[in-house]
Amino acid sequence: xxxxxxxxxxxxxxxxxxxxxxxxxxxxxxxxxxxxxxxxxxxxxxxxxxxxxxxxxxxxxxxxxxxxxxxxxxxxxxxxxxxxxxxxxxxxxxxxxxxxxxxxxxxxxxxxxxxxxxxxxxxxxxxxxxxxxxxxxxxxxxxxxxxxxx
Amino acid sequence: xxxxxxxxxxxxxxxxxxxxxxxxxxxxxxxxxxxxxxxxxxxxxxxxxxxxxxxxxxxxxxxxxxxxxxxxxxxxxxxxxxxxxxxxxxxxxxxxxxxxxxxxxxxxxxxxxxxxxxxxxxxxxxxxxxxxxxxxxxxxxxxxxxxxxx
DNA sequence: GGGTTGTTTGGAACAGTTCCAAACTATTGA
DNA sequence: TCAATAGTTTGGAACTGTTCCAAACAACCC
Ligand SMILES: [Mn+2]
Ligand SMILES: [Mn+2]
Ligand SMILES: [Zn+2]
Ligand SMILES: [Zn+2]
Numbered sequence: 001x002x003x004x005x006x007x008x009x010x011x012x013x014x015x016x017x018x019x020x021x022x023x024x025x026x027x028x029x030x031x032x033x034x035x036x037x038x039x040x041x042x043x044x045x046x047x048x049x050x051x052x053x054x055x056x057x058x059x060x061x062x063x064x065x066x067x068x069x070x071x072x073x074x075x076x077x078x079x080x081x082x083x084x085x086x087x088x089x090x091x092x093x094x095x096x097x098x099x100x101x102x103x104x105x106x107x108x109x110x111x112x113x114x115x116x117x118x119x120x121x122x123x124x125x126x127x128x129x130x131x132x133x134x135x136x137x138x139x140x141x142x143x144x145x146x147x148x149x150x
Numbered sequence: 151x152x153x154x155x156x157x158x159x160x161x162x163x164x165x166x167x168x169x170x171x172x173x174x175x176x177x178x179x180x181x182x183x184x185x186x187x188x189x190x191x192x193x194x195x196x197x198x199x200x201x202x203x204x205x206x207x208x209x210x211x212x213x214x215x216x217x218x219x220x221x222x223x224x225x226x227x228x229x230x231x232x233x234x235x236x237x238x239x240x241x242x243x244x245x246x247x248x249x250x251x252x253x254x255x256x257x258x259x260x261x262x263x264x265x266x267x268x269x270x271x272x273x274x275x276x277x278x279x280x281x282x283x284x285x286x287x288x289x290x291x292x293x294x295x296x297x298x299x300x
Numbered sequence: 301g302g303g304t305t306g307t308t309t310g311g312a313a314c315a316g317t318t319c320c321a322a323a324c325t326a327t328t329g330a
Numbered sequence: 331t332c333a334a335t336a337g338t339t340t341g342g343a344a345c346t347g348t349t350c351c352a353a354a355c356a357a358c359c360c
Contacts (some may be wrong), residue, residue, distance in 0.1 A: 017334060024276040028307060063309050068348065088316075088347060090237045102276070105283060115273035120287070124267035126252070133255060137270070137287050141280040176326060178338060213340050218317065238316060238347075316351070324339070
């Protein structure tokens with residue numbers, strides 16, 4: 001069933017391995033394990049604590065300091081990016097494309113907004129001697145009042 | 151020079167006083183002083199530390215705990231609102247209208263984007279059973295490279 | 301293998317914010 | 331006007347998320 005390109009069964013870390021190599025980061029046991037969690041499952045948005053708990057629950061023993069180191073190194077080398085949605089908690093995003101987010105205030109989860117599903121018209125001019133580094137749109141959601149009964 | 155409506159000279163706290171009364175907050179010395187700093191100077195975006203320092207530099211003696219209490223109470227009663235732009239630091243905004251922000255990453259300052267200077271077209275549908283509580287647009291700015299010499 | 305350099309780690313330190321209980325103050329209504 | 335009451339302020343302790351540190355460890359390169 002494996003096509004020649006599907007190396008995930010026999011070489012489960014090859015995806016992450018290449019990413020690390022490209023970023024100039026040594027493929028340590030910890031980085032490989034975390035990279036696998038992060039990159040092998042589509043777009044993910046995690047906090048340090050969440051990733052730490054997830055690793056722990058899968059038997060991967062990594063210190064919280066290493067979680068922070070890794071998320072920051074992945075971010076610095078362009079493998080991930082940071083999303084700011086709540087004070088006092090950093091989210092890290094495996095989707096590095098230009099895109100925006102739904103933020104579920106109830107459970108603190110993030111979801112990508114398909115990049116063609118939102119558009120800014122009439123961007124204001126950036127003030128003199130400043131340039132736009134990035135534009136973030138956060139659509140904050142709360143649980144809807146259930147008024148479809150009846 | 152004073153019109154009948156300009157009570158700022160002889161009753162410098164009347165603006166804040168009415169706001170506090172409307173919000174059901176007792177007009178204490180601290181709240182009046184902070185309200186004056188916040189509301190008598192157009193739209194402002196402050197962190198707790200900033201407001202504390204500003205008060206201090208004007209001889210207003212208020213504890214940091216009271217700064218936090220006051221900003222939170224003002225926010226809860228709709229006199230201000232919170233803006234999330236950086237992890238680990240809360241900004242409070244005296245402009246409670248629906249609007250967006252420029253964020254100067256260099257010095258951490260915020261500036262309102264005139265509400266007609268930006269528009270979202272093609273808002274994505276909020277997922278089932280969730281509703282949009284608020285939409286925040288943050289335009290992150292950095293100092294422009296000065297390449298107009300020559 | 302051995303030397304070197306980069307990485308991981310637990311724990312201490314740090315920053316921003318909230319909590320606490322005691323002192324204080326605005327309000328109320330006799 | 332003056333308690334009694336309820337709400338507010340305060341310094342310091344506690345708490346949370348994150349970074350820093352120095353020692354142990356692991357990857358890399360000869
Ligand atoms: Mn960071
Ligand atoms: Mn708050
Ligand atoms: Zn995303
Ligand atoms: Zn604003």
